[in-house]
Amino acid sequence: MKITDAAVWPYPAGDSSVRRLALEARELGFDSIVAIDTPPSTYEGMEILSGILVREGGMKEVMSRVKRAKGTHAVISVQAGDAGFNRAVVGLRGVHILRGIHAADKNGFDHVTAKMAADNRVAIDIDISALIAARGIARQRALQRYRDVMVLENRFAFPLTVSSNARSVLDLRATREISGLLTLLDMDLPVIERALNGVDVVTTPVPSPVRVIP
Amino acid sequence: MTVRPPTLRDRRRYLLVRVDPTGTPVDQKELYYAISDSVTSLFGDVVAAIMVQAVICAEGDRHIVIRCRRGTERELATALSTITACRDTRIALRIIAASGTIESLRERLRQKTSGNAAADGTAETTPAEDVTGDGAPVSPVPPGPAHGDLTFGGKEYLVSNCDGQKVDVIEKGFKNTHRLFLTRSDLEEP
Numbered sequence: 332m333k334i335t336d337a338a339v340w341p342y343p344a345g346d347s348s349v350r351r352l353a354l355e356a357r358e359l360g361f362d363s364i365v366a367i368d369t370p371p372s373t374y375e376g377m378e379i380l381s382g383i384l385v386r387e388g389g390m391k392e393v394m395s396r397v398k399r400a401k402g403t404h405a406v407i408s409v410q411a412g413d414a415g416f417n418r419a420v421v422g423l424r425g426v427h428i429l430r431g432i433h434a435a436d437k438n439g440f441d442h443v444t445a446k447m448a449a450d451n452r453v454a455i456d457i458d459i460s461a462l463i464a465a466r467g468i469a470r471q472r473a474l475q476r477y478r479d480v481m482v483l484e485n486r487f488a489f490p491l492t493v494s495s496n497a498r499s500v501l502d503l504r505a506t507r508e509i510s511g512l513l514t515l516l517d518m519d520l521p522v523i524e525r526a527l528n529g530v531d532v533v534t535t536p537v538p539s540p541v542r543v544i545p
Numbered sequence: 546m547t548v549r550p551p552t553l554r555d556r557r558r559y560l561l562v563r564v565d566p567t568g569t570p571v572d573q574k575e576l577y578y579a580i581s582d583s584v585t586s587l588f589g590d591v592v593a594a595i596m597v598q599a600v601i602c603a604e605g606d607r608h609i610v611i612r613c614r615r616g617t618e619r620e621l622a623t624a625l626s627t628i629t630a631c632r633d634t635r636i637a638l639r640i641i642a643a644s645g646t647i648e649s650l651r652e653r654l655r656q657k658t659s660g661n662a663a664a665d666g667t668a669e670t671t672p673a674e675d676v677t678g679d680g681a682p683v684s685p686v687p688p689g690p691a692h693g694d695l696t697f698g699g700k701e702y703l704v705s706n707c708d709g710q711k712v713d714v715i716e717k718g719f720k721n722t723h724r725l726f727l728t729r730s731d732l733e734e735p
Contacts, residue, residue, distance in 0.1 A: 342698075342725065342727075343698070346723060346724060346725050346726060347725070347726035347727070348725075348726070348727045348728060348731045350727075350728040350730055350731055351711065351726045351727055351728050351731070354710060354711065354728060355726075359639075374730075375710070462627070463626065463627045463629065464629055466586050467586070470586075470587075499635070499726065500565070500566075500637075500726045501565060501566065501629070501635055501636065501637040502629075502637075503637075504626050505626075505639065505640070507622075507640075508622065508623070508625075508626035508640070511619060511622055511623035511626060512623060512626060512627075514623075515587075515623070
């Protein structure tokens with residue numbers, strides 16, 4: 332199992348260098364991190380994966396970024412939008428993670444999108460910064476949305492990822508603390524372990540069902 | 546009021562917590578309010594009343610001991626992980642250990658400190674090098690234009706803490722000074 336934080340923002344987007352984030356993440360129990368807009372590398376035994384986050388521009392922009400990132404081994408995440416956009420994104424080959432479900436439309440992630448995500452092995456990201464930083468109604472809404480996602484996950488078994496969305500080493504959390512936070516979403520230990528291993532699942536290529544024998 | 550016999554007292558658990566970043570001055574009362582706020586916000590008044598959390602003492606500059614009722618330590622740990630600031634100062638609380646007695650936590654802290662010193666081969670730390678104040682080994686400040694000064698990204702910074710590979714720096718100036726979390730490798734690069 333490779334425990335991965337699915338999104339961190341190193342300097343200059345945040346206040347910590349990518350190496351420092353990697354160092355702290357290793358101490359907190361992670362094996363690798365996905366650093367947005369950062370080249371892939373390894374530091375002190377920690378694997379730093381390159382990440383691309385598409386946040387705006389619609390489907391055309393998503394297709395363009397996916398095309399450009401082909402062959403770079405970058406983890407491509409797309410910010411969720413309305414139901415139509417999410418279905419299109421989940422159906423697009425090359426997209427690894429759909430993130431920001433808690434901030435998307437109320438009906439943005441339905442059973443059809445969940446089934447498509449399971450079929451195409453696109454992970455749904457759980458952003459723990461929404462549970463940590465938010466208070467009151469914002470946190471209640473995030474908890475409600477993620478609980479709804481978990482109902483669909485129980486039925487369709489699509490991949491999950493967990494991200495701290497950290498812009499600083501102070502935003503990172505230990506794997507045990509993340510487990511504690513995820514139990515608030517009624518997730519049990521095997522599901523939490525699967526979610527922490529989610530990036531490895533979606534980035535590993537699926538073996539072709541057809542094998543050519545020479 | 547007479548003191549209850551030990552068998553009738555509440556069972557308690559103690560959590561040893563490290564306050565990050567190093568050198569952040571934390572007032573115990575303010576921290577108590579921050580913890581209380583996070584527990585109430587996450588679990589509500591009912592659980593907060595059952596938990597009976599309290600900040601017991603500070604161990605060195607960085608570590609604190611927090612008390613709760615036995616059986617609620619998991620909830621307290623979850624609530625502690627949602628704390629991001631203490632009176633406008635950004636902090637993170639890292640849970641080191643949980644125990645039934647404060648003494649065993651102190652022993653754990655002593656072992657951790659001596660273990661780190663032995664691992665780094667710097668068990669004999671001079672008082673001048675001991676920036677953290679908790680006896681943890683501290684490496685010398687990396688070279689810069691002056692002692693503790695360096696330039697990163699075209700700006701001048703002052704080294705606030707240096708612990709092994711980790712280097713925390715604060716931007717020089719009077720207003721809008723930012724803190725950066727770097728490593729030695731970042732500073733060695735041209």
